[in-house]
Amino acid sequence: MKQAMIIVNPSSGKEEAVKHVIDIEAILRNKGYEVTVNETAKELDATRFCISACKDCYDLAVSIGGDGTLHETINGLIDQTHRPTLGIVPLGTVNDFARALQIPLDPEKAIQTLTSPRVKRVDIGRMNNQLFANVVAVGSLAETLSAVTSEDKSKLGALAYLKEGIKELTSRSAHPLIIRYDDKVWEGESPLFLAALTNSVGGFQQLAPDADVDDGLIHCFIIKDLSVINTITVGISLLSGHLQDHKDVIYFTAKNVSVSSTESVGTNVDGEEGPPLPVELSIIPRHIQVIVPEED
Numbered sequence: 001m002k003q004a005m006i007i008v009n010p011s012s013g014k015e016e017a018v019k020h021v022i023d024i025e026a027i028l029r030n031k032g033y034e035v036t037v038n039e040t041a042k043e044l045d046a047t048r049f050c051i052s053a054c055k056d057c058y059d060l061a062v063s064i065g066g067d068g069t070l071h072e073t074i075n076g077l078i079d080q081t082h083r084p085t086l087g088i089v090p091l092g093t094v095n096d097f098a099r100a101l102q103i104p105l106d107p108e109k110a111i112q113t114l115t116s117p118r119v120k121r122v123d124i125g126r127m128n129n130q131l132f133a134n135v136v137a138v139g140s141l142a143e144t145l146s147a148v149t150s151e152d153k154s155k156l157g158a159l160a161y162l163k164e165g166i167k168e169l170t171s172r173s174a175h176p177l178i179i180r181y182d183d184k185v186w187e188g189e190s191p192l193f194l195a196a197l198t199n200s201v202g203g204f205q206q207l208a209p210d211a212d213v214d215d216g217l218i219h220c221f222i223i224k225d226l227s228v229i230n231t232i233t234v235g236i237s238l239l240s241g242h243l244q245d246h247k248d249v250i251y252f253t254a255k256n257v258s259v260s261s262t263e264s265v266g267t268n269v270d271g272e273e274g275p276p277l278p279v280e281l282s283i284i285p286r287h288i289q290v291i292v293p294e295e296d
């Protein structure tokens, strides 16, 4: 019999995750799966559950939660020879990976997508000894995003990020960064470096409009200046899908990127606090399989 594991974060989605589990179990049993349900209680539980799904040769692992739960789930796939197909029920504030794969943000519709026969092979990123699904951010703005508390996210949703962003406008600082990519090097001061795998970053689907989930490339943006005036023009460029053409933005694609600094600089990975610099990024093309909606 086919085996499916549901990995559910009960604190996600304004704490409504668990009520969806009964419907998901029913749908999967109907599709012929034997279903195991695992609730996360703390950091890295989703990774541990996914590792056991790999070791026990599960056919499917369904992540129910926000981008944080998905990030932890995907990290269970690292260095595994058997990797279950992933199902995603997005319950977070941002849900970038689901957006990029056109998985509905309405939980009821996302649950129905689990019956879709369409499975897509998707790139995954590696940063040092962990995987990422969507985006790595480096610099003072990245450190700010890591400061958003789960309580704020549950209470305020996307406003939690706005609140921290406004605080950051008054206290931002650039760091000296050394960015090596393929055979090139960029050195300079930057408040923000972004490495994106998909076209959805922070809920903005226009940030990297050319990024496809299976193009085998890391789409990189070095923001050179984010003074108050520039914040407005960079913001307009971002919303109109032209961030890469902005005069204070360097855009490139690469398969390997390393970022270091002479100062202590923080990172943010898929919305979670990441390790300090230096970091090595690489792309693992079409490494995971995800259930996606049927094409129209």
Ligand SMILES: Nc1ncnc2c1ncn2[C@@H]1O[C@H](COP(=O)(O)OP(=O)(O)OP(=O)(O)O)[C@@H](O)[C@H]1O
Pocket: 009, 010, 011, 012, 013, 040, 041, 042, 043, 044, 045, 065, 066, 067, 068, 069, 070, 091, 092, 093, 094, 095, 150, 153, 271, 272
């Ligand atoms: N039972 C639990 N109670 C509280 N926190 C939990 C629990 N289980 C896991 N976590 C933590 O929840 C975080 C992930 O939450 P979630 O999946 O909602 O992602 P998120 O990044 O907060 O989502 P988003 O930013 O899109 O709202 C992880 O840091 C994880 O360690």
